[in-house]
Amino acid sequence: MVHIDTAIAGIQLSNPMMLASGILDENGYTMLEILKKGAAAVVTKSIGTSERTGYKPPVVVPIQGGLLNAVGLANPGIDNFRDEMKIALSGNRPVFGSIFGATADEFLQLGLKMEEYGATAVELNLSCPHVAGYGTEVGSDPVLVEDIVNTLKSNLKIPVFAKLSPNVTDIVEIAKAAQKADALVLINTVRAMSIDIHARKAVLTNRYGGLSGQAIKNVGVRYVYEVSKETGKEIIGVGGIENAEDLIEYIMAGASAVQIGTALYTQGKDVFSRIAAGLVEFMESEGFNRISEMIGVAVE
Amino acid sequence: MVHIDTAIAGIQLSNPMMLASGILDENGYTMLEILKKGAAAVVTKSIGTSERTGYKPPVVVPIQGGLLNAVGLANPGIDNFRDEMKIALSGNRPVFGSIFGATADEFLQLGLKMEEYGATAVELNLSCPHVAGYGTEVGSDPVLVEDIVNTLKSNLKIPVFAKLSPNVTDIVEIAKAAQKADALVLINTVRAMSIDIHARKAVLTNRYGGLSGQAIKNVGVRYVYEVSKETGKEIIGVGGIENAEDLIEYIMAGASAVQIGTALYTQGKDVFSRIAAGLVEFMESEGFNRISEMIGVAVE
């Protein structure tokens, strides 16, 4: 008998799939719907301390092999997010509150609110622009990452996930800086851009954006593998998962669970149930009984 | 009347396309064939100081949206490469000698040989593993990059191109370190990996590899745009170019010429003539007369 439930940071998940942050998770009712469609958990859109409308559209551009986005951290502000959390939590499944900020203090303020709202865990989005460094992200500064993670770990009761950016020279260094986190989430989007050759202009209003979807799957698998091998930490894999094979690749690279974003666009909302069916079929034919037997088997 | 010739570092090119390093450029006769098929120039495979057989196959894996490779710097050694250069140069078109090393001194030795063999320019492959730093590349250390580029520039008469890696936190910093180079080549492959879920094992013998092809096109465009905007340097764009639209996107992002690699696999050798035809058609319908009118028009 095949069991596809798994656990991350001690949190039980009925299957290894959760909704990735930023996709269909701004409205509480949408998160509820995604849970009904078979996600074991949802991660909210990244929420900051104050309300932001974000960039003007185009903020999302479909391209070959995925999506480019630069939403500009649009969010209602943490104070306005209480209702959405309440609605999402009525689904009686884990809801992870994603938060972003520029300092450890901002992250702490947000984390405490998420805890108060009932979030099952917080996920730290370390990919917002780093005020100090030009063109880089909070998540590329190991000292800042360590400060943020440690501050949250010493002040929150709920688990803390650190979501790392792939846009760094050495991800292992950053992963080690985040070692107190209960789990690492790998990866956020890859820096990219699209130019419209007829308009002779970048399509995204912000010009630069983040690449997600199939195009980054093998990049994500690589980071999960490397970080798993070098740190042994619990990992949530994310990036370009569209089918059961992709999910299994992440699990075998060392992920205990995964997140799914862009596939909601390419595959529709049934992606969760379709992947679950494919996963069961694979495990049956390959003789795996539990997800835990597959985690990291390819790592050597 | 539309003209598709262009120039890079003062070298005239009959069209903006050259063959990228590492694809069909180990045997002089193959380089000749690629020139016949319409490439304006070829870049050789990266050559080091001594003969290396590289990793055992699998060294190349076809994946969705491109290729993964970890050839392991297989090369005959610079001394055995003289014949291939001679054969390639008999095509009477520019041949750029790509070289790799771990120190400025190794690069210099190789650059001098390439100059002696008649290379039109040398291209510095800065993506080989960095002995000092774990998991990083020569090209992620700005001090080393500056040393290598400056050493070659002061000792060679032929132009020097620096090919940068996208696997860094801040490419502008590296581009500035390479500012004495006559042109920058952007980008090399993106770190990635593929796991075979039935074999439960990484497919590449080296496990980690470099992602090329369509999947990285928008990543390459982004780096070309950013580096062009921030440094104003001459740039050769490379990464995922498969059709005229892709090429134009790179040109509008600031590239003066481009390289094509993986498209030889996805599109075949006629890719050069097909892109040239598409380029002419686009320029005619959009009212561009010369490539120079398109370079960087999207940068703002």
Place this chain on the structure above:
Amino acid sequence: MIAKIISEVEKLGRNTVTIRFRWDQEVQPGQFLMVWLPRHSEIPISVSHTGPMKGITIRSYGETSAAMIGLREGDRIFFRGPYGRPFDTKPVRKLIVGGGSGMAGLLPLIDSDARGVVSARTSSDLLFADRFAEGHVTVVTDDGSSGIKGYAIDGLKSLPLDEFDMMYVCGPELMLKSILDYIVDKPIPAQFSLERIMKCGIGVCDSCSIDGKQLCTEGPTFTKEELLGMHEFGTARLTESGKRIQIGRH
């Protein structure tokens, strides 16, 4: 993005234009495009002309739509799509109810038999009332400057609803709500086309959602039955930042 040369711009009153361009793509009534005006923004606009010579009808509301109505013949129009679930157009005897610019998306449904109720705030905002066969349209304005003084619903009340196979409705959400309330216990089937903030058009950003459904992919058309089960219909929506607000009269 798809880029097309504008072949014609037709002015329809003070602040509304129809932009025509050749595009050989099948588009169904009810579908929309994400239209990009470089240096401004990208906004959802219904396809008002679905033949090979496509058309979109834009009313100036704010920054981007105002700039768009300034486009001229020979300019380029950039867009992606078509997106969205189209209307079911099989029903034969159609009753078409449009408020304000909502008529743009209903235009392709008008045939010689169709009966219409066209409403707007004021006479000069009325759209496409002239496209119905003579005597087939009821005009309603908030200020009474043309036709009946009142809301769309007031135009509807005098009509024999059981003579139609389908009612198609598009306009401000509160108008849709009042009509849904009115027909809830009447036998007439109905399809409603909704409008909410749309940032992506492809079902990822969640800005257009209603009760977990995305207007851009699962709508913007919904049947009477689908809307009846929705808590957020006519009551709440998210702003551009994602803040939950009550829906007020537009």
Place this chain on the structure above:
Amino acid sequence: MIAKIISEVEKLGRNTVTIRFRWDQEVQPGQFLMVWLPRHSEIPISVSHTGPMKGITIRSYGETSAAMIGLREGDRIFFRGPYGRPFDTKPVRKLIVGGGSGMAGLLPLIDSDARGVVSARTSSDLLFADRFAEGHVTVVTDDGSSGIKGYAIDGLKSLPLDEFDMMYVCGPELMLKSILDYIVDKPIPAQFSLERIMKCGIGVCDSCSIDGKQLCTEGPTFTKEELLGMHEFGTARLTESGKRIQIGRH
């Protein structure tokens, strides 16, 4: 990678096996697979059985092929492909000339009318000579342990070449070269299947190239006319590192 369960392993002499597996993919005679043995390497192997129950015939030469011949029924085989330009199989009266393991790729061409010349270093290395109809095969060995003592070309000399529509040749490059030289001014058309180092199998690594053509994509089969124009045929090739060397007798 494609993964299939091995349904049968047939031993063919001391150091050669045929591995059978079910694979519902059309494969043409002359095409090959890149066969991966995890923890060893990936090597090109011709498809020797092209029906739904596919087969590959492997002779142990070195590290990887030696390990592969140890595979057992129920084990998995990993590969990608099929790759390469197949033989043109339309010609009716076939003359098939194979040296050593080169016979593996020629096996699918053998029909009841086919005439064959099968050569090998020694008797125990002869492959598939028994698959021709009785009296249709000429056997040649370097050491004379079976059939004619000599090289493939010696088996050919006694045959009436003008009675065949096509000659198909596979074996060491110097054997191919000697046959090409022999038939250059004879009217018989011929197709040759070549072997060189192959690292990628898909036309990117340049390790298999001959005169600018890639064996893996534009070959491995070439016609007599194509080979006649090639400088590197029978004279030079690149090693695994890319170093140019002269071709010696295998």
